[in-house]
Amino acid sequence: MAGIAILGAGIFATEAHLPALVANKANLKAVYSRSTSTASALVTEATKLGVANLDLYADDKPGHALDDLLQRSDIDAVIIVLPILIQPTIVRQCLAAGKHVLCEKPIAKDVKTARDLIGDYNKLYADKGLIFSIAEQFRFMHEFELGRKWVVEEKAIGDITQAHLRVWRNQPPVGKWYETPWRKMPEFQGGFLLDGGVHQTALLRFISGQEVVETQGFARQVVPHLPPLDTLNAGILLSGGGTGTISMSFASLRSAGELTLIGTKGSFHIVDGPDGFMLTLDLVSGESRSETVNSKGVELEIKAFLEAIKTGNAEKRSGPEEALNDLAIIESMCQGGGKVDLY
Numbered sequence: 001m002a003g004i005a006i007l008g009a010g011i012f013a014t015e016a017h018l019p020a021l022v023a024n025k026a027n028l029k030a031v032y033s034r035s036t037s038t039a040s041a042l043v044t045e046a047t048k049l050g051v052a053n054l055d056l057y058a059d060d061k062p063g064h065a066l067d068d069l070l071q072r073s074d075i076d077a078v079i080i081v082l083p084i085l086i087q088p089t090i091v092r093q094c095l096a097a098g099k100h101v102l103c104e105k106p107i108a109k110d111v112k113t114a115r116d117l118i119g120d121y122n123k124l125y126a127d128k129g130l131i132f133s134i135a136e137q138f139r140f141m142h143e144f145e146l147g148r149k150w151v152v153e154e155k156a157i158g159d160i161t162q163a164h165l166r167v168w169r170n171q172p173p174v175g176k177w178y179e180t181p182w183r184k185m186p187e188f189q190g191g192f193l194l195d196g197g198v199h200q201t202a203l204l205r206f207i208s209g210q211e212v213v214e215t216q217g218f219a220r221q222v223v224p225h226l227p228p229l230d231t232l233n234a235g236i237l238l239s240g241g242g243t244g245t246i247s248m249s250f251a252s253l254r255s256a257g258e259l260t261l262i263g264t265k266g267s268f269h270i271v272d273g274p275d276g277f278m279l280t281l282d283l284v285s286g287e288s289r290s291e292t293v294n295s296k297g298v299e300l301e302i303k304a305f306l307e308a309i310k311t312g313n314a315e316k317r318s319g320p321e322e323a324l325n326d327l328a329i330i331e332s333m334c335q336g337g338g339k340v341d342l343y
Contacts, residue, residue: 001027002100002309003074005057007066007090008081009033009042011176012104017079018042020299022049024306032057032069066090070097077101077131077309079302083182084109084195088117091132095121100131102305106198107134107323109188111331111341114324118343121320131308133318136326137297138202140304140317143277146293147270150281152209157263157283163208163236163244164260167200168252173225190229190334192250193219198326200248205325206317207270208261211239212329215246216337222251234333246333 004026006013010033021028028051033039036058046054057064069075070093077100080090088108094101108114121132138144150156171178171192178184188194205211217234221227231249238244247256257272266283276294281287304315316322321343332340 002076002306003027003029003072005030005032005069005075005078006042006081007032007078007094008104009038010081010180013079013081014042014045016298017081017302018046018051019049020296020302021079022046022051023296023299024303026302026306028054029075030055030057030069030072032066034059036061066093070094070099075099077305079135079305080104084188085182088113091117092120095125095130095132098128098130100305100309102131102133102135102302102318104135105202105323106194106327106330107320108327109194111324111328114320114327115343118320118324129312131305131312131314132320133305133308133314134320134323135298135301135305136198136202136318136323137301138199139206139322140300141277141293141297142295142300143270143279143293144203144206146291147207147268147279148209150279150289151207151261151263151268156266156281157261157268158265160208160210160238160240160242160261160263162242162260162262163204163210163238164262165200165204165244165246165248166256166258167197167248168254168256169196169250170252170255171226171230171250178225186227190219190330191226193229193232193248193334194327194330196250197248197330198323200246201326201329202322204246204259205322205329207259207268208238210242211325211342212236212246212332212340213239213342214337214339215329215332217246217333219334219336222249226251229334232333234337236329246329 057069080103214237219232230251261268281289
């Protein structure tokens with residue numbers, strides 16, 4: 001069984017990736033963080049979950065830096081859960097050491113950085129059989145797979161003519177996510193719109209089976225504690241010719257989380273509810289369907305990554321090209337619109 005190391009010991013690594021690895025019975029061997037204190041906290045949580053003898057690596061622990069971890073032949077793969085700006089450098093370092101990589105989203109701070117990273121992977125490492133995947137759990141969640149089945153595989157609503165995505169949140173100047181320094185004072189475009197928004201563009205692309213090829217709209221900062229941008233509203237053009245809207249805000253006093261697709265034969269609607277995502281299909285034929293589904297996306301994406309390592313076949317849904325296209329939509333809207341720089 002492949003030996004796994006977690007690089008990063010922050011909130012999401014501790015609360016999501018660690019239990020997902022345990023649930024998948026992964027062979028977790030080590031954790032790395034920039035400081036011994038944060039790495040120790042993750043080791044403590046791992047012990048509570050039954051993971052024993054987890055080795056600790058940190059920049060302030062002599063002989064136990066990241067380079068030392070990557071020299072270990074019993075560690076085959078890494079899961080990178082680090083700040084957006086430093087992840088591409090760490091990805092390259094891990095690939096150069098011959099490790100399979102699952103890296104948290106977004107793939108990079110901007111399209112150019114993402115393209116350069118993918119180019120290096122394809123040129124230097126893809127032919128060596130190394131897996132490079134991006135951790136976008138929305139493409140593995142059962143509720144979204146069901147929506148894609150209805151819309152893409154069954155073509156239940158016919159040709160898509162409209163797509164409308166709304167994601168409204170209120171991120172106050174407190175809380176565990178806000179107090180993460182690299183989120184609180186972001187040095188990358190979009191701030192929370194990038195970090196959280198790529199989930200939503202992945203959702204739209206996955207369920208519709210189409211690309212957003214052009215956007216036109218407005219982005220701004222509404223509240224002072226969410227630089228550089230916290231709200232955007234845009235018109236979109238889909239690759240199939242349909243049009244629609246994307247509305248995202250992390251400075252909204254009203255909450256929303258929904259996607260509506262309207263087609264020539266009916267409509268599809270999915271909304272984030274208290275018991276999971278509620279999916280509804282209403283067709284002109286009179287047929288209606290409604291289901292509520294709640295799955296564990298990180299657990300499912302970890303399972304897919306472990307299987308990819310085992311078989312040597314990368315999971316396309318986790319491909320870096322998919323993550324680049326998620327990012328490209330956000331970048332286009334943050335910059336006021338235009339043709340989306342798709343892979």
